[in-house]
Amino acid sequence: MTVSADTQITDLTVNDHACLTFGESEELFDLTAAFVRDGLDGGLKVVWLSDATPDRATAELARRGIAVAEALASGQLVAASYEGRLLAGQVFSAGQAMTWLAAEMATAGTQGLRLAVDMSWALGPVSGVEQLPEFEEKVAAAVTGTTVSVLCQYDRERFDPVTLASVAAFHTRSVAAATYHADVMLRICRQYAPPGIRLAGELDYQAADSLALALTEAIRLEGDVTINMAPLAFIDVSCARMILDAARGLNPSTPPRRVILRCRPGLAARFVLLGAADIPALSLVTVDDH
Amino acid sequence: MTTNGDGRPQSTTPPQSTTPPQSTTPPQSTPILDQAFDAGSLYTLRAAVAAHATQAGLTPGRADDLVIAVHELAANAVRHGAGHGRLRIWRSDQALRCEITDDGVPDAKDAENAENAAPEAQAPEWRTEPGHGLSLVRQVADHISLSSGRGGTSATISFALAASGPPFRLDWHQADGCIVLTVTGPLDLASAAEFSRTIANLLSESESENENGNVKLILDLAQLAGWDSVGLAALITAQQQVSATPGARMILAALPAHLEQHLREADLNDRFTLADSPATAAKTI
Numbered sequence: 001m002t003v004s005a006d007t008q009i010t011d012l013t014v015n016d017h018a019c020l021t022f023g024e025s026e027e028l029f030d031l032t033a034a035f036v037r038d039g040l041d042g043g044l045k046v047v048w049l050s051d052a053t054p055d056r057a058t059a060e061l062a063r064r065g066i067a068v069a070e071a072l073a074s075g076q077l078v079a080a081s082y083e084g085r086l087l088a089g090q091v092f093s094a095g096q097a098m099t100w101l102a103a104e105m106a107t108a109g110t111q112g113l114r115l116a117v118d119m120s121w122a123l124g125p126v127s128g129v130e131q132l133p134e135f136e137e138k139v140a141a142a143v144t145g146t147t148v149s150v151l152c153q154y155d156r157e158r159f160d161p162v163t164l165a166s167v168a169a170f171h172t173r174s175v176a177a178a179t180y181h182a183d184v185m186l187r188i189c190r191q192y193a194p195p196g197i198r199l200a201g202e203l204d205y206q207a208a209d210s211l212a213l214a215l216t217e218a219i220r221l222e223g224d225v226t227i228n229m230a231p232l233a234f235i236d237v238s239c240a241r242m243i244l245d246a247a248r249g250l251n252p253s254t255p256p257r258r259v260i261l262r263c264r265p266g267l268a269a270r271f272v273l274l275g276a277a278d279i280p281a282l283s284l285v286t287v288d289d290h
Numbered sequence: 291m292t293t294n295g296d297g298r299p300q301s302t303t304p305p306q307s308t309t310p311p312q313s314t315t316p317p318q319s320t321p322i323l324d325q326a327f328d329a330g331s332l333y334t335l336r337a338a339v340a341a342h343a344t345q346a347g348l349t350p351g352r353a354d355d356l357v358i359a360v361h362e363l364a365a366n367a368v369r370h371g372a373g374h375g376r377l378r379i380w381r382s383d384q385a386l387r388c389e390i391t392d393d394g395v396p397d398a399k400d401a402e403n404a405e406n407a408a409p410e411a412q413a414p415e416w417r418t419e420p421g422h423g424l425s426l427v428r429q430v431a432d433h434i435s436l437s438s439g440r441g442g443t444s445a446t447i448s449f450a451l452a453a454s455g456p457p458f459r460l461d462w463h464q465a466d467g468c469i470v471l472t473v474t475g476p477l478d479l480a481s482a483a484e485f486s487r488t489i490a491n492l493l494s495e496s497e498s499e500n501e502n503g504n505v506k507l508i509l510d511l512a513q514l515a516g517w518d519s520v521g522l523a524a525l526i527t528a529q530q531q532v533s534a535t536p537g538a539r540m541i542l543a544a545l546p547a548h549l550e551q552h553l554r555e556a557d558l559n560d561r562f563t564l565a566d567s568p569a570t571a572a573k574t575i
Contacts, residue, residue, distance in 0.1 A: 185333060202333060205365060234336065237362055237423035265479055266354045269523035273429050277530045286483075 007173045009034045009192050014112060016149040017140045019171035021156040021164070026198070026231070027177050027189070028153060032116055033064035034192030035151055039114035040071050044147075047078045047104060049086065050118035054079040064193040082121045092121070092128035094135040101139065105148050112147035119154050122163075132163070136170040151175070178217070181210035188214050196226030196260070202234040211239055215246045222257075225250070229263035230287045240267075240274055247282040262287055321378040322346070327364050328374040335377060336361055339388075346381050347451055351479030351518035355430035356449050358519075360388055362423025363445045367392035371443055385432070387448045394442030429556040430519045452476065455515045460488050466572045468506040469496065474513040477521030485521075489528045493535055504537040508571045512544035522558075529561055539563075541571040 009031045012018055022028040032048060039046040050057050057079040058068045071077035085100045086092060105113055122129050139150055152171065154164060168174065178190035186201040188210050197214045218225050227243060229235070247259035261271060262285045276282055323342045327335045339360045343353035360377060367375035371392040379388045428434055431447040438444070458475035469492055477485055489507075496505040517525070525542075532540040543565045545553075553559040565571035 202336070204332060204361070205369070206329065206332075234357070234361075236358070236365065237426050238365075265482070265520050266351060269482075269518075269520040270358065270426070272523035272526055273426055273519055277527060 094131040180214040200231035204236040323379040363390040482524035
């Protein structure tokens, strides 16, 4: 059982230059959604550069409960590609990228700016990629003492440790999803948007301690709790009962809180047979099999 | 991990240290799967069961049900019994029969891993308190028999292989102020979503047409071929939606005898009102 000692995405504040590492696209979208949500809630302008198309990027945010339509319409939220911002064709130049960043900071002005950059462009055949540490250093200098925060997003499976180490020093904080259990069979981690936990793989009683810790921490937060089991292929009775008991325990809370179970039809049926429908605080949301 | 020609397990898990207890009906044929298990090999056990269930022709929903049933019984042997055990599966024309045995003698290594293994290993018995998976096994398996003695414990479950029959379909009509919904074919992973949508639509439409509510729903199940856990859960959810709708009622009519017996054995019969036929249901609803 390992709980990451890193900063949580929800702890970031103004003039942070944070380095986010993620393990899979679901995690990237989840953490970005939390970063975007908190930025929009704080009245900041929010910009996300990624290698997903802007439509895909905003759809992923919407799927996690972000009111993207209003924010896009008002210009508070921008999802964009790298072209003309960090890249010109397949060429990267730290100087040109900083020119773009300065312009964004000027446009946002006193509103403040939250900028998330998926760094996977640097994995492609881009000339000038050796200027990446220089760029990170300049970003760190540029945001100091401002109302701007920048979240650089690195895929920890695809970036080599040397590159990650060379850029880490320029960041004020390092951010990752809290992970309660990770092995080839099972992954249990915190989900940030909507808040809760995410379970992937196969879960049986042998991982009950990790599940209990994850549930305890998720319930300690305020508001509704989502148990995202869409990527979970198997759950045994003791772990399913532990989740139901957690939902039962929330029942008399004030204000009323809900536990939302997202899972495939087979698992949803298992929860029903174990009494899920008799728990008022519990909602079962069935997701399609893939 | 599979069996070889003579049915001996090619497992890397510890072999049985003593002869497992005799099953209640000793089979003559060669099992299609014969595999030893302990705490570290439950995952491979589930994978092997899933593969054989699908190969034998169980539908995806029923294959999932077999996997959870075997897992719960095997996990019970690991946690509350010897700490290890043996699974054998036989296939007949009509059914898959699975036997999970546990010789009741914990290995020194297993005893450290198993919760409360020592006292229970001396007096093995099937426990049924909450937290134990046995109630779920009863809900998903067609038949279950358990035995225990000084030689250990043995659980046998069977899953009927689906006979060919008519495909799933739903028909409904109004009669005597009731909605009669006829369910034909299997109610399972493939069809339950359509069933649930139809129930929800019938409830909301009838409610808006009839200001007093009082929706009377009769499910004519004479042609219902069977269910998996997803289908059974859909029936339970439908009943709960009806119960939550003021004035609404639902009766299960003409439920085939073997399914009615399964409801009783799964301890779910109290959740439903049953009637012999749609006509009887219309009189009593």
